[in-house]
Amino acid sequence: MKNLRVLEEGNSYVILGFNGKGSDVALTAYNKLAKMSAETRCRRFTLFIVTNKPSPYYIEDLRYVLQNNIAFTLVLRYIGLDMDKLSKIIDEIKGSGKPLIGVVESEMEEVSRLLEERQVQVIRV
Amino acid sequence: MGKYEVVLTVDRSMMSNHHGKEFLGFMATGPAMGIPEKLWQWLAAPKIKVDSEGRPVQAPYGMRKVEAVLIDAGFKAAIIDPDHLHKHLDTMKVMMVGHHDYFAYGPPSSEFWSMTGKEPLNRKLFIKFMNSPVVRKAKEKGVKFIMGGPAAWQWLWELELWRKWGVDTVIEGEVERVIVDLVQKALDGEELPDYVYVGPGDSPSIEEIPVIKGASVNGLVEIMRGCPRGCKFCSVTLRPLRFIPLEKIREEIRVNKKAGINGVILHSEDVLLYGADGIRPRPEPLLKLHKMVAEEVGPKGDIAWAHASLAAIRYAEERYGLVSKLMQEHILNEHRNLLGLEVGIETGSPRLAKIIMPAKSLPYKPEEWPDVVEDAFRIMHENHMIPAATLILGLPEEEPEDVVKTVELLDRLKPYRSVIVPMFFVPMGALKKNTWFMREHLKPEHIDVLVKCLDHSIYWAEDIINRFYLKEPYLAPVRIGIKLFLRFAKRGLKTLKPTLEAMIKK
Numbered sequence: 001m002k003n004l005r006v007l008e009e010g011n012s013y014v015i016l017g018f019n020g021k022g023s024d025v026a027l028t029a030y031n032k033l034a035k036m037s038a039e040t041r042c043r044r045f046t047l048f049i050v051t052n053k054p055s056p057y058y059i060e061d062l063r064y065v066l067q068n069n070i071a072f073t074l075v076l077r078y079i080g081l082d083m084d085k086l087s088k089i090i091d092e093i094k095g096s097g098k099p100l101i102g103v104v105e106s107e108m109e110e111v112s113r114l115l116e117e118r119q120v121q122v123i124r125v
Numbered sequence: 126m127g128k129y130e131v132v133l134t135v136d137r138s139m140m141s142n143h144h145g146k147e148f149l150g151f152m153a154t155g156p157a158m159g160i161p162e163k164l165w166q167w168l169a170a171p172k173i174k175v176d177s178e179g180r181p182v183q184a185p186y187g188m189r190k191v192e193a194v195l196i197d198a199g200f201k202a203a204i205i206d207p208d209h210l211h212k213h214l215d216t217m218k219v220m221m222v223g224h225h226d227y228f229a230y231g232p233p234s235s236e237f238w239s240m241t242g243k244e245p246l247n248r249k250l251f252i253k254f255m256n257s258p259v260v261r262k263a264k265e266k267g268v269k270f271i272m273g274g275p276a277a278w279q280w281l282w283e284l285e286l287w288r289k290w291g292v293d294t295v296i297e298g299e300v301e302r303v304i305v306d307l308v309q310k311a312l313d314g315e316e317l318p319d320y321v322y323v324g325p326g327d328s329p330s331i332e333e334i335p336v337i338k339g340a341s342v343n344g345l346v347e348i349m350r351g352c353p354r355g356c357k358f359c360s361v362t363l364r365p366l367r368f369i370p371l372e373k374i375r376e377e378i379r380v381n382k383k384a385g386i387n388g389v390i391l392h393s394e395d396v397l398l399y400g401a402d403g404i405r406p407r408p409e410p411l412l413k414l415h416k417m418v419a420e421e422v423g424p425k426g427d428i429a430w431a432h433a434s435l436a437a438i439r440y441a442e443e444r445y446g447l448v449s450k451l452m453q454e455h456i457l458n459e460h461r462n463l464l465g466l467e468v469g470i471e472t473g474s475p476r477l478a479k480i481i482m483p484a485k486s487l488p489y490k491p492e493e494w495p496d497v498v499e500d501a502f503r504i505m506h507e508n509h510m511i512p513a514a515t516l517i518l519g520l521p522e523e524e525p526e527d528v529v530k531t532v533e534l535l536d537r538l539k540p541y542r543s544v545i546v547p548m549f550f551v552p553m554g555a556l557k558k559n560t561w562f563m564r565e566h567l568k569p570e571h572i573d574v575l576v577k578c579l580d581h582s583i584y585w586a587e588d589i590i591n592r593f594y595l596k597e598p599y600l601a602p603v604r605i606g607i608k609l610f611l612r613f614a615k616r617g618l619k620t621l622k623p624t625l626e627a628m629i630k631k
Binding site for chain 1: 278281282284287288292298302303306307310315316318319320321322323324325326327363
């Protein structure tokens with residue numbers, strides 16, 4: 001994956017994993033972004049979406065957060081349930097040294113495990 | 126054989142100069158009323174002149190900015206009229222669309238939709254455009270679709286169509302700093318993000334905002350970005366305040382003049398805050414700006430303002446006599462007998478003003494809001510400024526007493542030449558279900574406001590047309606069409622109140 005210039009430079013990454021509780025995950029993630037931003041002054045976030053919902057329908061779960069965000073640059077990238085792709089992306093981000101966290105629905109154990117195996121902080125929702 | 130790999134385009138509701146009269150463009154935000162749809166469409170959005178490649182002589186300003194950024198970056202990019210897209214099917218790799226109101230969810234489209242129960246023209250034309258054979262063919266050929274502009278947010282509510290039409294990326298915000306890389310990635314076949322929101326921290330600097338390369342619709346030229354009012358709910362206010370230097374404004378006016386447009390619409394959230402000290406207008410930058418504009422367009426060129434705030438109008442006049450000075454010294458003459466602009470009243474209730482827009486009345490207190498509005502209207506009337514004003518009804522915290530205050534304010538505004546458009550606060554869900562929102566949410570106290578607004582607007586619209594507007598001989602057919610519509614509206618006015626009252630009794 002090639003990053004976008006400017007928008008994905010000096011950014012932080014969040015893996016959002018959800019099937020049924022997307023809006024809870026999105027809200028938790030947004031609160032976390034706000035905290036991270038206050039601590040690190042980072043205003044750019046790339047959200048990777050791990051979900052069983054096809055693109056772009058998953059956006060329905062994120063709509064509230066997206067519509068209410070006026071402060072941060074956000075980039076949404078879709079992964080679906082491709083765990084190989086997810087693993088590759090996590091490794092790439094870890095290799096870049098940029099901040100990465102996961103906000104994952106508690107039922108999506110595989111996603112949480114993948115992240116934790118790579119020492120990524122996971123917030124379970 | 127085309128030559129552009131990046132094509133910027135949009136449906137007819139936007140790709141038009143509205144007969145050179147910006148206000149007529151608002152007709153595209155409603156469904157046809159009282160006259161056939163084809164005539165309505167011709168009045169609102171006639172076809173625009175194009176060159177042999179299908180490049181329009183005038184195009185929406187935002188698209189012109191993106192076009193300029195892409196050309197400066199070395200792309201083969203151009204704005205193409207929707208009727209001429211087929212000329213570029215063989216070369217097009219990226220199609221970019223910008224829109225003010227893709228699906229008619231913005232004001233005043235949503236109000237027309239909710240009041241009439243009929244889909245507005247802009248929505249119909251956009252859907253027709255996306256379903257057109259040429260756009261479908263482009264998608265089949267693998268052309269990447271990038272959707273942007275001020276209404277990009279509406280895609281979040283149209284996921285079915287997003288999927289059906291194969292939209293690749295939706296991008297919101299000021300894109301000058303970031304669009305080149307996104308388009309390059311699309312051309313290179315890289316994986317694109319579904320959605321991008323460009324936050325205020327990534328807004329372009331003055332230096333990064335290019336001068337347009339082709340003419341904008343009716344000579345619209347941006348004079349500033351951002352707003353210093355600091356309303357908590359608004360993203361514009363978070364963005365850095367940037368005043369476009371006079372030289373850049375002059376350059377753009379000259380681009381427009383070269384294309385035969387001898388007129389300027391000064392675009393800003395609040396024209397009187399150009400070069401201002403916070404929310405207080407300052408004479409010097411405004412006088413310099415208008416002097417330059419008047420010199421550039423000459424005595425016969427049109428001058429209009431996109432928006433101004435009522436508080437700034439009152440302050441500028443009371444403190445400096447500035448509105449009269451601008452009008453007398455630089456705008457009005459034997460050829461220019463009016464200045465059109467948009468203003469927001471929103472409510473006549475100081476209580477509600479305090480809740481929904483505490484900063485809008487600054488430097489005056491929200492308690493003074495009705496006086497601020499009336500004084501500003503008087504100042505505009507005395508100076509031949511004709512405002513198209515908006516009101517918002519049905520806000521979540523609105524009480525019947527607030528609406529009564531709005532009715533009282535409308536009575537006070539009766540003597541002042543203006544058009545007042547009531548808008549309903551319409552929850553998105555209601556529009557999505559295509560329900561007749563008004564039938565379910567109209568309250569008795571709203572009826573007085575609706576009737577008074579229509580009465581006021583018809584009275585003054587006739588006066589404006591008889592005394593100021595559409596005087597050019599070539600616009601005679603447009604004048605007839607508008608008069609037909611006004612006649613229909615006048616007839617409707619007689620039955621509006623009992624019809625609405627019967628509706629809410631059901």
